[in-house]
Amino acid sequence: MIYLDSAATTLQKPSAVARASGWAIGHLASPGRGGHRPAMAAAETAFACREEAAALFHVPDPEQVVFTFNATHGLNIAIRTLARPGGRAVISGYEHNAVTRPLHAVPGLEVAVARGALFRPEAVLEDFARELDRGADLAVCNHVSNVFGFVLPVEEVARLCRAREIPLIVDASQSAGCLPLDFQALGAAFVAMPGHKGLYGPQGTGLLLCGTDPVPVLYGGTGSESRRQSMPQVLPDRLEAGTHNIAGVAGLREGLRFLRRRGIASIAAHERALIRQLGEGLRQLPGVEVFLSQDPEVQAGVLSFRLAGRDCEEVGEALGEQGFALRAGLHCAPLAHQSAGTLETGTVRASVSAFNTPQEIGRFLDAMGRLAKG
């Protein structure tokens, strides 16, 4: 099988990830829940993982690195903290349901969309500036669209937000590990990311980088200040109620170490080259409409396409039968499809990782060629 669905989950991981998770199941207990060796070893693993993440994303203090179950969990915390009933939020036109559904759940919240045309960062910025000038309690900006790979101008959006003192949440689900990300320079209130995509960790892991005091969504034991019935004020304890997924954290640490060794800039260049090869190859095929940016810098390792007269799910299915793993449909991001004009049809999405090769893309193009000729 050729796996081209890394925007959902990276399937090929560094071998150290599975080794570390497997070892952790047999050797690590719960951080903060005992002074014995397995508990303290678990605490050391958790701290080492926080330190790796802090170094990779330029977070001043490892206490600001909070473990979550996935990016959705982190985004829920961030939105719960900043959105107030009857308030106003400004979001990009490329947000995932992980952002739009928690916002929708806030009573009376007005959600303004800074839509911006696909692959036109300057249009996104203009729309953000206009909507932010109307006032907002918070802004949310996806770093990279999970449908189109569109790299949004998150640094400039952050600058607009800082100038207006509007807290910003960055959804780094598709960019963490794939593009450089500087938390300190962004000055964001929160950056949420999954562990199981570009960070090459196991499913069930995620990170929330905190630049402001958060409101918990889970309450419970933390192994600290146990006499108190309110949650501890300090991070990360405030957001980490209940037993950690320490096997996941151990694997995630290895994923982060892999990124540090390999270098995020090198991975970004590799993935962009594969997407260019893929997009330009698909463009040559009859009936294939490809969403490929003219400027390679504006697209990361994700690409959508449609085949004229064919249902995208049928195309995905046909490719699956030939041994290619892609995702078709709306990709949990109807807003992004609305912004790009593909809401009614959906798209087929290919997404790559550090482990894909030009040869795999070539084989996929051959298969697509046969499919396009019908």
Add this chain to the structure above:
Amino acid sequence: MLYYLIVCRSLTYAQRTAAALERAGITARVIRSPRSVAGEGCSHSVRIAQWDLTDALRVLQRAGMSPKRIFVSGGNGGYQEVPL
């Protein structure tokens, strides 16, 4: 042997504290705080040798880290708070 306990606001903070001290060549071990010094319930402390306290405080100050409370072990197994 006498030793000091630097009581920390969280396990992660205790780990940061210990890491900063170890980097400066001071042996530091994260432990569960004894109940008599734990304050609001369970907490973690960093244990250092008696002769390292002055250097440890200097290192932590340079790192911008402020200890919550410090205790010194007594001969009878109890702990006495050290005014900061």
